[in-house]
Amino acid sequence: MFPRTRRFSTLPRSWSLLRAIRHEQTRPELFYRPLAEDTAGLLEALLLDARGTPLSGTSVLDVGGGPGYFAAAFADRGAWYVPVEPDVGEMAAAGISVPGSVRGDGQALPFRTGRFDVVYSSNVAEHVPAPWTMADEMLRVTRPGGLMVLSYTLWLGPFGGHETGLWEHYVGGEFARRRYERRHGHPPKNVWGESLFNVSCAAGLRWASAVEGADLLLAFPRYHPSWAWWMVRVPLLREFLVSNLVVVLRKH
Template sequence: MSWRPDLRRSVRLFSDFRVEQTDPARFYSALASDSVGQLSGYLDLDGATVLDVGGGPGYFRDAFQRAGATYWALDADVGELAGLGSIAHGTVVGDGMNLPFRDASVDLCYSSNVLEHVPRPWDMAEEMLRITRPGGIAFISYTLWFGPWGGHETSPWHFLGGRFARRRYARKHGHEPKNKYGESLFAVTVRDGVRWARRQQAGEVLAVIPRYNPRWSYWMTRVPLLRELVTWNLVIVVRKE
């Protein structure tokens, strides 16, 4: 069946998302399969070279390899890379804001829910375009700060400020959250993504859309303020020129 951003798909993804903390394999495996379907509308993955920036333990590996892609994963955290028990072949430890790959070296540079975890997110986006071959795709997806899950495990208290939410979490649980505002979690918005997409000069912007939403709701990304509150995750797709 062809990939379609309909309501049934959205309900399924949001249902899986509810167990992201307790059963990450379920959520990320479903998201990986959905991503492969979505990407099939932009390029043929069979024979493509893919770099997954922030690939972590490799939940996306199987989905991309089943589609015929040569898969590489990069993460700055060795602990994340070993999250499934061992570090798989084709993984690289490195900095997303300074990718250790030569110019124009991959057909698809992919990143899912990583941009909000780096202090200079649009430097990372530029790096992703740098290493993408002409005609290739950069697929950038990130969690929006003013969305319901913007504070990650500190949500919904992030609406009162990231530092407040972080302190509240530490008081309640007796330890810091995994995603520490100001250190490993940063506020990134739809407006930021739209502005970057307009000013980047490396390629043609094919899509700036909410990732989990059905197609009929895509108009929301054009409405300031509303788009920040009702969009959980934004996707920017750029074809390198």
């Protein structure tokens, strides 16, 4: 199952993305540009495995697209790419103009039902207070036969606290926020309880398995090589080691 996606998910890829993460705050182009290329490549592999079609000619909605690095990566593969982002500042952060970009809330998407071939979101669900409402909305605007792909950072993984540190969030989100403020003299970009929330691997798997109108095709760790995908099947362990869960659904 999913042979192209498995071949895509290699150890060198994982190591390259892990190294790029350190640049997210200081030199975001060194993080987001390779992440955008990786995202387009991953979605193409998933499409080829699930439907036998490439990204070319496909309509893609990116929920929480953020800085405009992703538009070029999808355009290079011939996709019609539409990002939706609630924060105008995030949309303009890269200094890139993205024609067709939409300002909107992922929990109430401003699109008609069944509009897009692929609806994708990466590292957004942990930043909204109602992530499964957002997931329902993503599935709503997916076309029958299309793919809905949700990827998000797990709270108990090493990057669950985002810029507040690798261990502080294990003590507690509020503790991590206060410690960051003491060290840096200003609040973190991702504020616990306001723009950062505790989202688990188990919760995502429960939603994807129980949602009506779609089949769960695949669940795997976003940044791990394919030989480590087994971690998703092990309760408790997955919360700490999966780091970023991807669920792939095909709409009926």
